[in-house]
Amino acid sequence: MTVAEERIERLHDLARAAASDGEDDRAREYVRLARRIAERNRLSLPRPFTRFTCDACDAYLRPGVNARVRLRRGHVVITCDCGHQKRYPYDR
C-alpha cells in the first residue's frame, strides 16, 4: 500500500469524522485533498469514498443529514443538499 493510497484512506476517515462533528467545510477540504492526491497519483478512489461524496460541491454525504437516499427501479439516487444527484445501480 503506497503512501498516496494511505493518505486517501486517512482523509476519508477524517472527512467522515469532521462531517459528523458538523464541520462541513473542513470535511469538504479533506474530500478535495483526497481527490487531488488520487488524480496526481493516478489512483482510483475507493468505492465508499465515491458513494459518500458529492461530485458537485465535494461535501461528505451523510444519508438523512445532508443527503436524501431514494430507491428507483434498479438504481439508488442520492441527492445532496446542493441539489446534485448521484446514481448507482443495485442488484435485486
Next chain:
Amino acid sequence: MALTPETLVRHELNGLPVRVVESDDSSREGLSGRVVLETTNTLSVEVRESPEATRDAESSHGHDEFRVVTVPKSGSTFEFAITDEAAGDEKSLGTTSELADTQPGFDTTDTDCAGDGVAYVTVDGSRLLSRPARRTETTGDSPWQ
C-alpha cells in the same frame, strides 16, 4: 508504507497531534493540538482550551473551547506524535538511541520513542514547504513518463 517517522514528511499531516517546539513568533511556541488544515506555507492547529483557562471567553458554558491557530511552516519546528502499529514495532526493536543510530540520513527528523507505542517525530517546518498533495510524490520526473 505505513505512517512511520521516515515517511511522515510525505504522509498525511491532517489529524495528527502536533506541538510547536520552536517558532520565530514566541507566542506560538508550545502550542499543542491537532492539525486540521494544511496549505503550502501553513499548518492550522486546533488547540483545545478548557473553560478555566479562557476566562476572557465569555461564551464558556462548561465545554472545552476549540481555537484554530495558523502556524507558518517556515521558521517553525513541529513535533508530531505517531500512534500506530508501525511505531509500536519500532519501539519493540530497540531503544531510542539504537533506533536513531540505525536510521541513515536522519538529518532533519529525529525520533523519540516514549511508552504506549507513541513515537514523537520532530520535523523542521521548512522540510514541509510544499503543496499538500505534492508532498507524497517522489521528486523528479513523473513515474509514468
